[in-house]
Amino acid sequence: MTNKLELYCKAAQSAKIGIWKMNIITNEVFWDAVTKHILEVPEDFDPINGSGVNFYTEGENRDKIKMLINQAISDGISFEDKFQITTGKNNIKYIECVCQVEIIDGIPTQLLGTFQDITKEQNLIQELQLSVEKFSSIFSSANDAIFIIDTSNGIITDYNPRAEELTGYNSTELKGLHNSELFPLENRKQVAFFLNYNLIKDDYVVNETSIKNKFEKLIPVEIAFGKKFKMNKITYLVCFFRDISERKNVEEKLNMLSLAASETTDTIVIANPNGDAIWANNAYLELTGLCLEEVIGKKPGYLSKGPETDLQSTAKMRKAIQDKESIKITILNYNKKKEKYWFELNITTLFDSQNNFINFVGVGRDVTSRIEKEIELQRLLDVTSQQNNKLYNFAHIVSHNIRSHTSNLTMVVDLIENTETTTEKLSYFDLFKEGTEKLSETIEYLNEIITIQQKTSIEKTKILLKDEIEKTKMALSLVIKQSQITITHTIPEDLIVYAVPAYLDSILLNLFTNAIKYKSLNRKAFLEIGYEVNENYTVISFKDNGLGLNLDKNGHKIFGMYKTFHGNEDAKGIGLYITKNQLEAMDGKIEIESKLDLGSTFKIYLNEK
Secondary structure (H helix, E strand, O other): OHHHHHHHHHHHOOEEEEEEEOOOOOOOOOEOHHHHHHHHHOOOOOOOHHHHHHHHHHHHHHHHHHHHEEEHHHHHOOOEEEEEEEOOOOOEEEEEEEEEEEEOOOOOEEEEEEEEOOHHHHHHHHHHHHHHHHHHHHHHHOEEEEEEEEEOOOOEEOOOOHHHHHOOOOOHHHHHEEEHHHOOHHHHHHHHHHHHHHHHHOOOOEEHHHHHHHHOOOOEEEEEEEEEEEOOOOOEEEEEEEEHHHHHHHHHHHHHHHHOOOOOOOOEEEOOOOOEEEEEHHHHHHHHHHOOHHHOOOOOOOOOOOOOOHHHHHHHHHHHHHHHOOEEEEEEOOOOOOEEEEEEEEEEEEOOOOOOOOEEEEEEEOOOHHHHHHHHHHHHHOOOOOHHHHHHHHHHHHHHHHHHHHHHHHHHHHHHHOOOOOHHHOOHHHHHHHHHHHHHHHHHHHHHHHHHOOOOOOOOOEEEEEHHHHHHHOOOHHHHHHHEEEEOOOOOOEEEEEEOOOHHHHHHHHHHHHHHHHHOOOOOOOOEEEEOOOEEEEEEEEEEEEOOOOOHHHHOOOOOOOOOOOOOOOOOOOHHHHHHHHHHHHOEEEEEEEEEOOOOEEEEEOOOO
């Protein structure tokens, strides 16, 4: 018996079939070298009871093998099944597992089984199933009607859904019908000749004819015979029917169009397959200012490009012509006198009865008046949108700027009220006077903005930047003193920027107060203001050593409305949003560099144009 078992094991190993055993009584498990090789584990891998289950792919496969093993142990039920596994090297494989139960005195004592890698076979089956599904889908969903014909008797043996739509016959009527019944009497000999010719040549042939549907209606079609094939010693032929009614209608319409083309007010140009003009009507010649001799043999529009012609539109039109596709496009052209006009062009491709491409037909019209009105309408919409944005921005400036000044004045008044000596009270009146003057100046600026809203563009004026920074520093002097922040700058006295005064006032207030509000309590606070001038911008930098921000987490919303990040009670989340909008309104921008608990650097770009 031992010799037989060894012989069986060697035969199984030669066939690359693994052997495994499990003693139900002692829980001892044995895997041979082939089994370990399939599972991609080391040769010295020592299996224990239950460890093999973990190689079965989690889910349906693992649940099924657990159930079958339990049934084998408890009820003595052998099994044979296919599974997906994940090997020790994390590779997906498919295996066939066979399990026989050894029963002694009615009690299962040992499981003995084989383990075979069927990955290649399983992948082949899946590929075959996929191919069958793919070709079945193509057959069912094809736009052409497809018929399978038994060449021995001409009977239709199969067809796709489109065949029912085209012929009007239902499934019981179409299958078993002789193919000649699909054609009118006068066309049957011609079709029979096509079919016999294809059987002899075994080649792909396309012809044009007509079929007669169930309701006696004639439908022009292209009929194509594919290659024949054999099944069970019967030769079959695949036939494709394509409804060309629409194309026939186009041809008829083109014939009608040719009668009126010469006198229509629309421009018409006909070009050959290479895109060279072979004919143009009078309307085209009048619009372009060209004579017929300057058009024939040339690419239509070869003289129509100018400085403002959209290159993307011309490239799109060129590609459509190269691909022999229809296209509709509106483009700015120039006539022979270099005068601009907007041209709406519809290029149609034409095919003959054999589905061969023959011509481009370009039908166009002068739409300058319409496009100019659309441009003007868009301009008015843009102006309206800008005005709305300005008014919206204005409302925020009123609430934000005045609140900053009144808050400062309130603080000064509180100090005066809480100071006992007259001398000390009088010492604060300069601060109160400075604050009221700044508030008055802000209100004056806001009044200027109201006037600006009536205009279509924001008017910037020359401003000495250092003076504005000093004014802001003075207006916030009490807050600066209480916060013990050191503010320095390197702005020269003669540095002039172009800005809207109210906007710049608001921007400086925001950046100063932000440095104060978000200073760190762990170090002496500072704000350093620097500058640089490049070709397009004066760049003002505001560098602090405050709380800073995590830009990876909050960078996308730093300039959003009502966005706060440090939990300050007086934070409104509006300042940076206003600053960003004010700079953009002046064709500028703002950027930030920041690191959490190290500080931030804001850079404002003032457009000098």
